Amino acid sequence: MTHTLAVLVENNPGVLARVAGLFSRRGFNIDSLAVGRTEDPSVSRMTIVVEGDDRYLEQVNKQLHKLVDVIKISDITRDAYVDRELVLIKVHADASKRAEIMQLVDIFRARIVDVGLKTLTVEITGNEGKIDAFEDSLRPFGIKELVRTGKIAMLRGTKSSSKNNSQKEGDVN
Amino acid sequence: MKITVAEALIRCLEQENVEIIFGYPGGAILPVYDALNNTTIKHVLVRHEQGAAHAADGYARVTGKVGVCLTTSGPGATNLVTGIANAYMDSAPLVLITGQVATSLVGTDAFQEVDITGITLPVTKHNYLVKDPKQLPSIVKKAFHLASTGRPGPVLIDLPKDVAQAKIEFKYPKTVNMPGYKPTYKGHAAMVQQAAKIIMESERPAIYAGGGVRIADAAGELQKLAETISAPVAHTLMGLGCFPGDHPLFLGMLGLHGTRYANQAVTECDCLIAAGARFDDRVVTKISGFAPKARIIHIDIDPAEIGKNVRSHLPIVGDVKSVLGAILPHLKKKDNARWVERIRQLKEEYPLRYNQGGDSLKPQFVMEKINELKGEDAIVVTDVGQHQMWAAQYMRFSEPRSFITSGGLGAMGFCLPAAIGAKLGAPDRTVIPIVGDGGLQMTMQELGTAAEQKLPLKVFVINNSRLGMVRQLQEFYHDKRYVAVDIQFNPDFAALGRIYGMEGYTVDSPSQLTELLPRILTSAAPVMVNCIVDHCENVLPMVLNGSNISEAIG
């Protein structure tokens, strides 16, 4: 099962290396990882998507907790959350195909951000399903280049996974 | 008044009650060495930085205090790495301070620059590169706090030269604020009660005691628990010493080279209390066959150890001393007469044994003899290999912190420098390093350190002219096709000892050893005893790859 973890870390130099190093050395696989500052500049938030069963996730969780720079981990997979990813796609588009591509862009509420001689560069945000569907529909035209930010996520409603909520929890008892 | 960061560092160490620094100087750390002119902290000059880390480790294990190392950048720092990994695996509290090139040069492949925080990321509990001079005091405070609390471990501070020379207003913080670090000491009350219930329901309880018992100073609680519920105690290599070796409930070491009775007791028990142990593969061998009849209660301060290797029925995160202390009042005296009788029977039926045939000196005999004469208070420090296992099997300790060995990493070369640290930490106790002829030659330069510090170590070289443990593995797993395990040149270790100002002896028969031992163990002199032993001996029992602990051979 795919899990989405919201991980709050102290915004110290090297913290990304600590987290990434932990995943590789313990043999955990990261599907995606997005990181940036939060409302508190001393704290960064990582959204980490990992695939694995519950036992595996328990180890990921506990090993992450052992990192001194990790403040809080929330596995929000089973909660209601909004998630977004931003993707840029450069697609082949000669004159004959442009209209068709622009129609798809419209349908998916994407945006054309650059026009080249033989290409269009399109920006789309959304959740994974939408982005995958868009990518599939552009593929027949020939995708020259694609870049994804990785997913970011936030709980719905007033609940939040930010720092002041609670300190490091997650010990097994 | 402003002082340099280097001076501030020394003030910090004084505030932490550091008495000894193990170190080796060099360019990038010069400002800190200069500041050592103005302190009462003793600096022990080792002969190789690996020795500094192991010595600090041995010191920490014997005293329970934080061991401190100081080295220069680049090669000085990389030489520490084995020692750091060793401390990390065995949860020894160290603070390691390395010099670094000036901040303006960091990242330029400058002379003697290495990214030591990067290199040690996987083998430190945490590490710091000091960029802002003002941060130094709080970083040192945090480093000592991290090293010594929760599950202890090594913490490294990398200090660029220009930062060390910068001036700051010195004030040592009284508290630390680390939102991401809050170790759990007290066990969860409901879990504690649950544990007591499981224990009281059991008829064949056993205890599996690890290094956490020593670290938490929980030997008293452990003994009380064992005696209250009549549970025999099996030990990990790290746990030896935590329970009196002459106690009827003592089972010795379990696992790969464990005693048959320890392994059998764990296999038959219906409740296993794992205290400060981590179900290492050398203990468990095959997971499915480990304590198959038992409900397992796993007590550990590190939540990540719970469920990592073996699923327990009841996990309790907390400090072993505090958790056992909390469980005890819920227990009533249990006799388990049949179980205790079964244990007695197992011990009688499957004692440790070896053939003392002929006049050759058997390594097991050496261990028995030293054990007999070493005295209650002695500290035995071993290296890694066959001799280590024989020492673990044949020696008995009545005090925790009496048996010091490299467990998790199994780092040859540990013994001599760790013994130096141990002796400096416990000057009134006899320290007996027991080391293979292979392992001694990995760090024997530290004989110089021992001589300089006037340490009367009683070194026993278990000399089989082989890399014995590897030879044994080749015998069992590679059809005796011996490769690279025959040491074809050894120095005369007795003469080597004499060069370093020790008394040097060579013995190759039981009678010689028996005659020599009483005299040298009680003398005030440093001694090197070259014990020429039978090189064909194997460490037995032995659980072969893929077998359960109950299926040992030998």
Ligand SMILES: Cc1ncc(C[n+]2csc(CCOP(=O)(O)OP(=O)(O)O)c2C)c(N)n1
């Ligand atoms: C640094 C290091 N290198 C290699 C090994 C692998 N190893 C484990 S035991 C052993 C043999 C040790 O030989 P010796 O020191 O003579 O002790 P003995 O086993 O003969 O008692 C070796 C090479 C190790 N544990 N550590």
